[in-house]
Amino acid sequence: MCAMSPSRILSEVYGQAECVRNSNLKSFSDQIVADIYGNAEQITKHVLSKKESQRISFDLTIDNLVTSKWFGYPLMILLLVGVFWLTIEGANFPSELLATVLFAFQDQLTLWFQWAGAPNWVHGVLVLGVYRTLAWVVAVMLPPMAIFFPLFTLLEDSGYLPRIAFNLDHIFKRAKACGKQSLTMCMGFGCNAAGVTSCRIIDSPRERLIAILTNNFVPCNGRFPTLIAITSIFIGGAIASYSGLINALVISAIILLGVAVTLSVSWLLSVTILKGEPSSLVLELPSYRRPKFGAVIYRSMLDRTLFVLRRSIMIAAPAGAVIWILANVYIGDQNILSSVAHVLNPFGQLIGLDGFILMAFILGLPANEIVLPILIMSYLSTGSLQDYSSLEELRNVLVSNGWTWLTAINVMLFSLLHWPCATTLLTTYKETGSKKWAFLSFLIPTLIGFTACFILTQVVRFLGLV
């Protein structure tokens, strides 16, 4: 052993340094930074020369337009609507095709099971439970994701995202939050868990927490299919022509609502439990790059689409089995599913939903993707309808279970404003290192969701609109 422990030496050296630091009037750290910059400048002068430039003015022209006072916002909204319009229109046909093919295969599977002499319950769990849920998840989710993710990756690759952050910075400032929060929100479109992780780019711990707690107000791709399906059935479908555009407008409106809620909650947190002033922000606007289309398609398909699809399939398969069992095990003369829904029903009705919808959201905690499939399965297990392959038939299922346009709006609202999925909660816990914040990230959206649906429902019913 050394006579002097390293800590003693280090502390002595530190003390000595303190004395040296205090002996100088100017701050050493400022001088050091200034010297580094000076050296870099000197070297650059020796090696860099520049011809008359055209390209920088090109970037600048685009930036002046994209971040201008008058065009900045309309352009962002136009892009938002455009992306969703392409997604909805493009996903329509492949979704129906997939549904037709996959459900036709279900009939084939049934025949095989009968031929093999499998007991009824095996057929029930595997075909009516697992396979049917999987078919739903794939048919409803895969096409929109396969279109949305490449479009989003294109935007990401081109360099447009930091411009969005730049445009929105002063709004976030007003909410006493960080402008980079809009980048984390963009990531949330893909997956809220990824969005929460990306909050690490925000330096101030206070602003990072705000961004983490509010990330869930951006609908992730698990919730998009739900939103898209329901608008297509109840809103766009009601107006035959331009239905794609109207659906896109509705979805965009929902997202803007999510942004508005994000800003309000950020502000509210800033003046209550996370008090503080916004810190200043240095944001680099990278030059625009022409995206490499091959790489974009490859990456968005493999990294994002298939990754997310695999995750939801892994959750949907067991969930399908559980739902079928719950729907086919009877206590008295009611199956378990109906009994639970029955208990939840009064509460569901109060906020314009019903017991089944509320139960689907609760069972969807592991992944939001399975909310709609669970709901359809529950309705079908209690009703007499067995076959469905188009949105029209889906509409009939929902309407025969008492859905109105108010139910549809409430479901969309609640989908936007409810607890985050289990993965996101876990990520929040990991990122914040505190159960308290994870619980708060559960509580805040849930409370807001219940309140919003309750008020809307009561007002609409009071006015007698339904």
Place this chain on the structure above:
Amino acid sequence: MILSAEKKNNQFTVALAGNPNVGKSTIFNALTGLHQHTGNWPGKTVDNAQGIYEHQKKSFLIVDLPGTYSLLAHTVEEQIARDYLCFANPDVTVVVLDATCLERNLNLALQVFEITSKVIVCLNLMDEATKKDLVIDVPSLERELGVPVVATAARQGMGLLELRKKIFQVASGSLQPSPRQIKYSSDVENALKELLPLVENIANNTLSPRWIALRLLDGDQSFLRSLSNYLDIDQASFQFQDWEESKCAQ
């Protein structure tokens, strides 16, 4: 954490450092053949990605550090990058520079030079610099910096073979860079002279005493905390505030 990167015997470790959004992840992917997600916005890589590639029958473990503008540890990313370079002792550090904003990027390179001499500068985005009509004299930059400079356009795959070669040479010791050291103003240099003899006691042979002395002058507590962890010092006995008062009062 990353300090305990799973390094096998006979494997060289290569750290990738650089400003945010200069294409570190693209280079990482090109070298390793992996498909880590890249994106055109600063701050994308928040975690350290690791990958392996082979060159000349040698295995290279490559660590993609988070993008930082400096190593002065004002942010979590800077702290992660700095601690890795200081304490994990990579065999080679590749500093990726954006050729379109050389001056700002050089600040980081110069700071890395103070920590380690086994450095290669990768001048990336050369294609964009050309588009912007910037002309960089690479040989004279090499002379100015004292380290190998490889011009690349990673998205087009340009210059990557050369980069692999240089990494191999520096890792195996057949090429020994002598990176230019920052010349500080006389105030700073004098203060350094005063501190250096003391610091040499604790530098432990692996860390540059000059770098430690500079951080002491900065009053950079996060570095000293990392250093004390590294030197295995009990956290409880490491209270800066106490010493500040006790030492200077004497």
